[in-house]
Amino acid sequence: MKRSFLVGILAASLLGGLMPIESTHAHAASDKVDSKKSELKVVKKKKEQVKEEIEKLKEKIKPSKEKVEKIEKEISKTNKKIYEAEKKKKENEEELKYYEQLFKDRLKLVFQQGEMGTLESLLNAKSFSSFLDRFETLRLILARDRRLFDKYDQIRKDQEALKLKHKELAEKQKDKAENARKIYEKVQGEIEKTKGKLSKLDNKADSLQSEMDSLTMVSASLYPYKYASTSGVDPWQFYNRQCTSFVAWRMNQHGLKFDNNMQGGHFGNAENWDENARSIGMTVNNKPAVGAIAQFDPGVGGAGSIGHVAYVTEVKGSSVEVEEYNLETPYGFGKRVIPASSVSNFIHVR
Numbered sequence: 001m002k003r004s005f006l007v008g009i010l011a012a013s014l015l016g017g018l019m020p021i022e023s024t025h026a027h028a029a030s031d032k033v034d035s036k037k038s039e040l041k042v043v044k045k046k047k048e049q050v051k052e053e054i055e056k057l058k059e060k061i062k063p064s065k066e067k068v069e070k071i072e073k074e075i076s077k078t079n080k081k082i083y084e085a086e087k088k089k090k091e092n093e094e095e096l097k098y099y100e101q102l103f104k105d106r107l108k109l110v111f112q113q114g115e116m117g118t119l120e121s122l123l124n125a126k127s128f129s130s131f132l133d134r135f136e137t138l139r140l141i142l143a144r145d146r147r148l149f150d151k152y153d154q155i156r157k158d159q160e161a162l163k164l165k166h167k168e169l170a171e172k173q174k175d176k177a178e179n180a181r182k183i184y185e186k187v188q189g190e191i192e193k194t195k196g197k198l199s200k201l202d203n204k205a206d207s208l209q210s211e212m213d214s215l216t217m218v219s220a221s222l223y224p225y226k227y228a229s230t231s232g233v234d235p236w237q238f239y240n241r242q243c244t245s246f247v248a249w250r251m252n253q254h255g256l257k258f259d260n261n262m263q264g265g266h267f268g269n270a271e272n273w274d275e276n277a278r279s280i281g282m283t284v285n286n287k288p289a290v291g292a293i294a295q296f297d298p299g300v301g302g303a304g305s306i307g308h309v310a311y312v313t314e315v316k317g318s319s320v321e322v323e324e325y326n327l328e329t330p331y332g333f334g335k336r337v338i339p340a341s342s343v344s345n346f347i348h349v350r
Helices: 003-122 128-201 205-216 243-252 270-279
Strands: 282-285 291-297 309-318 320-327 335-339 346-348
Touching: 003 128, 128 243, 205 243, 243 270, 243 309, 243 320, 270 282, 270 291, 270 346
Parallel strands: none
Antiparallel strands: 282 346, 291 309, 291 346, 309 320, 320 335
């Protein structure tokens, strides 16, 4: 009896001791859940604020973006005119050579025979009828010579006019490109202000980069030098319709004064871009990021003997989406998703 009583007291004591412990654990777990709910609420609120700020920014820069798209289209049209002028100039050069040779041959013949030879031919006519026939023949020859000279002279004048037109169009193109860059610079300033504001709401500012970059990106179809001669040079000192020219255009859309010889360096061929970028203080690593330059050494990722560069538009896990020129399409635009590991270097300009 005593033993049962003691066991009962012991059990009661144990149960009594356990109850408060279970209650404390349950209370602590409840507090954690409430805390997480509160954090989640704050995060959601921050995200809403971020969305609102981005929408405000979109509205603010919309007129600038529309203006710059219009300028890019005008630059593209100007380049088409330059291409047509260059084509016509080349055709004229061939025609000019042809008529130059004809004219030289004719002058050579005149000097070889001399004027007296022609006069003697007339005077040696045996009859007045023969004299008139010879005179008419001479008149036709002289008329032909005159037409030949006039044709040559007109082609020469046309060629000079085409050269002048080409120069004027090139200057116009340069001015428009500079105007576009200034607008991009202004827009980028607004983006940086908003990004600073958003970083106070969310320290993960990098996660906003993709959204921010999309605000300044116009369609790649507006690359303004797609009709330009591949032997010509763009406003950033790269050859038209090359991968380097396209990437330089994209970089300038961030308001950057990006060109071949910026900050005293020299980018040159794509294979040299990583070394030059390092030498002028840019970050070069293997970390992909939206807005970075994907640089490929010769023979890597489909690159040719002088390397290749592309513009990173999206990071998808271990892959990146890039825009590029003159790789799979000769002197044309391309877009592809590739493993980030297939890129030699990522150049972070900003």
